[in-house]
Amino acid sequence: MSEVSWQEIDGILKRSHQAFLSYQKVTGKDKASFLEAIAKEIENIGDSLIRTAMEETNLPEARLAGERGRTCNQLRQFAALVMDGSWVEARIDTAIPDRAPLPKPDLRKMMVPLGPVVVFGASNFPFAYSTAGVDTASALAAGCPVVLKAHPAHPRTSDLVADAIVKAAGRTGMPADVFIHVHAAGFETGKALVQHPLTKAVGFTGSFSGGKALYDYATQRPDPIPVFSEMGSINPVFILPGSMQARSEKVAEMYAASITQSVGQFCTNPGLLLSMENNHLDEFKRQLADKMKKVAPATMLHPGIAGNYLKNRQHALAQKGVTLLAESTDMPGQNQAMATLATVKAADFISNPALAEEVFGPYSLLVTASNITELKAAAEKIPGQLTTTIIGEEEELIKYADFIHLVTAKAGRVIINGVPTGVEVCPSMHHGGPFPATTDSRFTSVGTDAIKRFVRPVSFQNFPQALLPVELRNENAYGIWRLLNNSWTRDKVS
Amino acid sequence: MSEVSWQEIDGILKRSHQAFLSYQKVTGKDKASFLEAIAKEIENIGDSLIRTAMEETNLPEARLAGERGRTCNQLRQFAALVMDGSWVEARIDTAIPDRAPLPKPDLRKMMVPLGPVVVFGASNFPFAYSTAGVDTASALAAGCPVVLKAHPAHPRTSDLVADAIVKAAGRTGMPADVFIHVHAAGFETGKALVQHPLTKAVGFTGSFSGGKALYDYATQRPDPIPVFSEMGSINPVFILPGSMQARSEKVAEMYAASITQSVGQFCTNPGLLLSMENNHLDEFKRQLADKMKKVAPATMLHPGIAGNYLKNRQHALAQKGVTLLAESTDMPGQNQAMATLATVKAADFISNPALAEEVFGPYSLLVTASNITELKAAAEKIPGQLTTTIIGEEEELIKYADFIHLVTAKAGRVIINGVPTGVEVCPSMHHGGPFPATTDSRFTSVGTDAIKRFVRPVSFQNFPQALLPVELRNENAYGIWRLLNNSWTRDKVS
Structure with a gap:
């Protein structure tokens, strides 16, 4: 495995950005089909996936089978999350034209995806924190394309899973390059991926030295971007x-x-x-x-x-x-x-x-x-x-x-009265902690809230209904929870 | 006005940290009383506040009176937010002891305050983005003490408002030093405040050069902290x-x-x-x-x-x-x-x-x-x-x-079909944008969601009821919205 040239990286991020221009508009329902299809394709690989991972990681069969199950479960949880749609944190404050001294405009807000996300596969979880792991699943759920740098310790496992993702993308009509798989041995490629101007966020699980270096590259860019490095812990x-x-x-x-x-x-x-x-x-x-x-x-x-x-x-x-x-x-x-x-x-x-x-x-x-x-x-x-x-x-x-x-x-x-090992995948899980456990204690890398890492809010002021995202239109076609004039409701705006 | 010595800054942050140890436990109801009292005390200053601000900023009376109203309105909105309590994003996933292959533990998650927040007063809004402005209001609402560096262009205005905050804190029984007011002419004091190990987050509104410098200091600390710099915009x-x-x-x-x-x-x-x-x-x-x-x-x-x-x-x-x-x-x-x-x-x-x-x-x-x-x-x-x-x-x-x-x-x-000037204070407002408008496009500095800048989630696993924060106990004493086993509800856990 050799390093990837800057030209190649530039090409990769340009393709990923192109994918973003379409993928950001894909509906929750269609993203859910994509995520479900990834889980299905991973299961379809069958025993050869487990055997390959055993060869590359020395982890035992039962552990790997369990981890594959967890990985598919995560993908399906994110599918359910975007299918439901309430995760966009919709807020609507309707206009008050006759308010004194100034009229109140119509304001509506929701989360939108950031753009291409670079994800680094982890060595210790070849499935759950790697190619189709929670970083990838949450970024794709958010509406962000993923550029995945395979961990060099399990490249063949990563190839099998990457193929499953690409197959699922094709089968569910996702834009080309919504997922791009990159192999590289050393650190230079990772650095270049983080520094590329079209990269909008980074997910990493691994050592302190690796995670902190990526954080430094990202925060010292001309335009800083968020990095979610999970860098280990002694768990007292x-x-x-x-x-x-x-x-x-x-x-x-x-x-x-x-x-x-x-x-x-x-x-x-x-x-x-x-x-x-x-x-x-x-x-x-x-x-x-x-x-x-x-x-x-x-x-x-x-x-x-x-x-x-x-x-x-x-x-x-x-x-x-x-x-x-x-x-x-x-x-x-x-x-x-x-x-x-x-x-x-x-x-x-x-x-x-x-x-x-x-x-x-x-x-x-x-x-x-x-x-x-x-x-x-x-x-x-x-x-x-x-x-x-x-x-x-x-x-x-x-x-x-x-x-x-x-x-x-x-x-x-x-x-x-328990043990820290065993990280339940559910909305109440927070997997993240104050530095140096992670670079951003405000976000989790396990559970559905992991999607929040790859989005930002946008307010739409005085928009005609037809130009609003579906989630913010009066009719509430998806029936999502919204904070409407300070009350939580799934009702339409009357 | 001279610079503040490192010893003085160290003393200030130690006092602020001490205040945090008690203030983080103050209930939403009591924080609401505090925020309401600040608004009341600001109003009680009366005309002399407007006159002082007019002298120091050259802004006209009507504009300043309006801005004071907005500032008090913001404080009251945050009071209402913490009085209601649902902002903590409570999630509860109850245990499934007989789940195969492994039992599911009881997991509950909510937002907790980060610790002392350093806020820089802004020159262009002597009230709404300064001493008792939205950074201060949202940090105090979150449960974080505030160290406020007054803007040197309106020190007397800042003194009047700071006195109102301190008076309100005393009147509502808040811990000493929940708010500390600092005057300094130059940049060195601000730098030292951001670099102090006990500082946990920073709020700033001002120039690109100032805001970016604070961001760099904060991200290059041995333990990086979040900085919310709002650095202006040309608003196309x-x-x-x-x-x-x-x-x-x-x-x-x-x-x-x-x-x-x-x-x-x-x-x-x-x-x-x-x-x-x-x-x-x-x-x-x-x-x-x-x-x-x-x-x-x-x-x-x-x-x-x-x-x-x-x-x-x-x-x-x-x-x-x-x-x-x-x-x-x-x-x-x-x-x-x-x-x-x-x-x-x-x-x-x-x-x-x-x-x-x-x-x-x-x-x-x-x-x-x-x-x-x-x-x-x-x-x-x-x-x-x-x-x-x-x-x-x-x-x-x-x-x-x-x-x-x-x-x-x-x-x-x-x-x-409107103008960008005039920033409505409501839940649907997002005041923040991609770099270089701000250092973190994921957070707003106007509206109640500004509270999210100063908190992080914590999961509580297998906690006895008595040790859980009140917001996460079965009974739901505050009647807040919680995501209970994947459904939004204000019910108690039965």
Whole structure:
């Protein structure tokens, strides 16, 4: 795979912009057919898609089959969203011609698509955050064409899915080039795609260094554009003493599984556990350590990620005060990662920012504080996160309500008595958090609200009915929810 | 006025952050009382507020009285918004414990405030975009404390309004420092306020150079924050031939008034008129020129703005192919601006980007194209705008529907047969547009949706009822609209 020349990139974005001129006018119903057709075409590929992805990512069959299901489900959720149509946030304020001192004009507002969106496939989710993943699905749902840069770790998987999208576009009469697939090995192509004047927004899931670089390119353009980089997280879990007493074994079991699920290659992987000294802490440590030892080493997505895991794990274990508590008993093979649990006192954690850095893989650090004051001080040191979790018994949770409120400031999603891994796809999901978890905490990259990243509002003042978008006309032909003169209704304007 | 030291700024943001820790928990009802009290206290200042603003801005009494009314109206609209409570975009997806293969957790999401917001007062709106203007009102409504940097052109006006806010805060039991007023002459203080780690967002209305500099500071912080800079616009107006035939005199009258209203010191001032050659164009030119000549020169906001007007007008008039059509017949006095109308052929406009730059003041450039193709080419050269306007007869508008769609891509608000000046404050208003009109086309700085700039969503997973924000609890105590299992309702969760 070689880099793509600037001429080629220029041609790609010009084609994408041409596609936008027609695609922005496609109705919700037709976009829904397109998205449904993509899901269907992906399913039609059958087993060969799963086999190809297994070869390229080392992920097991069941996980990949599940991820394919989720990907098709996401596409169908966006199809339902645009079919319903209410997502455009229509607002109508009708004219008051005889208002004093000045007449009030007729004003109507709704969301319109931004233009071509560049999406970067992610290495750790070959389906759900890649070629036809949520960035692509939400951009297409919004009315934006997509230029997709395949992740170089799974090019053949990406080709299969890209073909499915192109086939679906053809079958449902979408404009040519509504989806363009680009392969490139290095960073230069990505940079050029983000810097091209016709690119209007960017979606990325991956490392901090990659996501932050794209953000910098985009904000330093002559005309800055939004970049939605989701850059990982250590997803702190606070385990309150009552739960250690009441159910340490169960918590240990739940977390040994969560830390090592998919070889720890989830952006919501719990890389940091925090607790306070208590009579049951040693027992919990032993239980969690025992379970981590029993987890077999497993092959990571690609050699680069496996190499980084060994390096970052070593770096973390070498920090002052850090003790190794457990690692997989079995020896790891090539490109395999051993499950790892380490521990450190809160005082050392507080004074060393390196301990709040992500070790991407099946690694977790247990921080022990002497009391709630020290736990709070440790929590304050944690930068922005996708998630944070609190494990506690019912009365205890109420007692620590202020603390829970404090850690909510750090994250986009707060979980009580669960694990951060497993990101439900639904309207209430927020997958995004304060920097450096993402570059824009105000938007989600999972769930139907992800569509909001690729649109902007436009007000139409004093428009004749025939020139208004259908969504804003009096008749309300789609029967969508609209804020009409300050009241929510699906009625027409009478 | 001197610069504020870094120590002082650090102290200010620390106090603001402290205020946030309590203010974020204040209920919508109590925030509404606060906002209402601000409006009341501003009204209580009485005539001395208008007199002070007249002295500092040279704006006439009627205009300032109107702007004060609008400012209080804005505050009351935000009060009503947070009193109602539905603005938090609550979404609830209840648990499905027996779902296969995995149980579905209970997930609930709503908007929470970002933290301390730095707001820069604007020179051209001493009330509506300044101390208690829409940035302040929307941030306070969202639950964010405000650090307000007064515009140095009207410090005493700002002091009076700041006192009203502080009095209202005290009277309604708001935390100390929920609003902090800062005076400073130069740019260094603004830069430091934006760069302070505890600042979480920025609101600005003013020049391109100022707004873009703040954007650059904010996006180049170690942890970037959102900046909402509204940086002005030339607000192109396309006058179709039919209207020139049917009502040239009326259009000329409407536009002579709009171009020169408040000495052209509106961000929605129509600085660019575009038309096609037709039999009535010369007549329209003559009519508009006659009316512009009759407009008396008037005093601008401050000597700096008056000096820039003369300089920028001269620069524009000196461009290739530009002809002066009319200027105020009366001689301008000190710091006064003469109304100015110039014209240029579309070919010259297309080849010279300088002609699409704003001349802040009562100036407009009439561009004449030979046909619709050339008009389109001229439209393509116009950068992002707050507004664009089309003047046309009914059948003609339908005929040019594609053209109207094309220019919609350039702006945040599109007006048919009206003037861009006069920005209605209502939910359907979008005051914002593609760069360089603003730094973020996805958000408005007028109307209740302006609150969305200062919040982010948080998901609460598997929370006990008592720990959830009131807005997300089953009972729906505030009776707000919520998306409950994919349906909009004000019902409680049963």
